[in-house]
Amino acid sequence: MFILRDLLLPLQAVFSNTVQGQKRKVWFVYTLLAVLVPFTSSITSNLLRALQTLFGLKLKSQRFYAFMASPTLPWKGLWHTMWGMIPSPAVKERILLVLDDSINPKSGKKIFGCAYFHNHASKSNQSSYPWSQCILAVGLLKKIKSRWACLPLDFRFYMMKKDIEAESATATRKGEVLHFEDKMAQAATMITDIRNYYKQPVLIVTDSWFGNNGLWSRLDRRNEGSFHLLSRMRTNIILYDFAPVATGTPKAGRPRKYGLRLGSVDDCAGRLKENSQSYRVFLYGKKREVLAYSQTVMLKTMKCRVRVVWVYRKTRYVALMTTDMRLSVEQIIEYYGARWKIESGFKEIKQEIGSSKSQVRNSEAVLNHLNFCMMSTTLTWIYADRLENAPDRRYKIRGRAGFAFSDVRRIIAEAALSSDFYSVCPVPAQTPQKSFVKILLRMVA
Structure with missing residues (x-):
């Protein structure tokens, strides 16, 4: 009372x-x-x-x-x-x-x-x-x-x-x-x-419909890390490596922002599965063992670097991405699992x-x-x-x-x-x- x-x-x-x-x-x-x-x-x-x-x-x-x-x-x-x-x-x-x-x-x-x-x-x-x-x-x-x-x-x-x-x-x-x-x-x-x-x-946790540049461009303008996104990724999004560090005599024009093309989210998921590790995560009400692999890449769609986590099931996978580089793999999986609430x-x-x-x-x-x-x-x-x-x-x-x-x-x-x-x-x-x-x-x- x-x-x-x-x-x-x-x-x-x-x-x-x-x-x-x-x-x-x-x-x-x-x-x-x-x-x-x-x-x-x-x-x-x-x-x-x-x-x-x-x-x-x-x-x-x-x-x-x-x-x-x-x-x-x-x-x-x-x-x-x-x-x-x-x-x-x-x-x-x-x-x-x-x-x-x-x-x-x-x-x-x-x-x-x-x-x-x-x-x-x-x-x-x-x-x-x-x-x-x-x-x-x-x-x-x-x-x-x-x-x-x-x-x-x-x-x-x-x-x-x-x-x-x-x-x-x-x-x-x-x-x-x-x-x-x-x-x-x-x-x-x-x-x-x-x-x-x-x-x-x-940190905004959302599904793939909102987790893109449509929302990010409205939040990221001159905010200096005040906002971050965590969302699921579409399987056809193309990932890029970081641009190589320039050496020798500087060339004309602006420096490169993106490196080699790594392929789509789906392509990388199949190629990187053998490198996945086991993580213990609080997910859906209890501690669970999950297989996951994490890599930091560049996204042309959002014009920034993101951390991508592939979470593997028996025959399927879920790809998550976040702009917050301070989050651990366990936190990324747990926070996105809590999105269902x-x-x-x-x-x-x-x-x-x-x-x-x-x-x-x-x-x-x-x-x-x-x-x-x-x-x-x-x-x-x-x-x-x-x-x-x-x-x-x-x-x-x-x-x-x-x-x-x-x-x-x-x-x-x-x-x-x-x-x-x-x-x-x-x-x-x-x-x-x-x-x-x-x-x-x-x-x-």
Whole structure:
């Protein structure tokens, strides 16, 4: 209960001292908790029922829907406060960020941010271009109680240029059509804001779609090592050796930047496999033995030197590259393996918390709802990090000993619904019966 108090009071302090601000700060923290209580999905009507039934708030539906669609909620200040509450955010003296995008299918045709986006993970019985929102998110990779977790820090809705030029209703906010910004520019803006806040070097872990010069050129300009990339490589990228050291009389023209052509990533993988070594790496929750080979090369696509690590399986391989030469082979493999946590994070936000089931249409309501879902996810992991001991896993799964996201949500729900919590955030109403709450908690994960 005291952990929850220490996390929520700084968030309340962001709101103004006006009468409206004092009301909203109470509504805000209880809405955040209603998102986390694992009883129903976090659609707006369910949140209102949770506030009225579980927390005893006397709040009319019209007032609550106006609050959820408010354009004046201080999200920037709230997120900066949340970033500051993360214990020890740096890993080995660097901020470890993970970047990826995801689609959020919807059914309403006038929902803000929606279009026909390509779903590369669609199954044979699913549409390859579902009506959905494309969400670009940046999260913090951090070990919490000996397991990796992704803490959402920021997000953007990506809109295609053709939809903006057509002045689609889904690309309009506050009566004005949005300006087009590609994913690389959106990602660079978010990463730069986080770097400016923490004032520490940043390592961005991403897949091969973002791990190229499109993002690197926007981050590397005159930043002197403030940003580094770690990503998977495409198999057809050509690698080059370093330029030979010039001797004798200098020749006319600029000095060579690239040396001999080493071949593609795929060619080098087959040729270098016999030189691979065994490394013991913390990967996917436990220590594993992996075969890998590392070499520093030049890339014409990024116009810089990178360290490439080929990780060999039985019949396949994965090629990873990084611009950070200080990373060891073990760190490169472990950090990229932890990248999968952003995929788990998308599942937690969309399915467990229930963001995908929300059908709000107004642009401010859509943005506010997703902010609540992402901030509640970050709050959950911060809460888990501040616990004295790691939570027990309620549902045991073979090969998974660590606790799950749902286990922490349950602990938070028990703390938020206890009678002691109302001394922190009092509400002018009677709280529900404890027996009713206990029955609900026994029914959910």
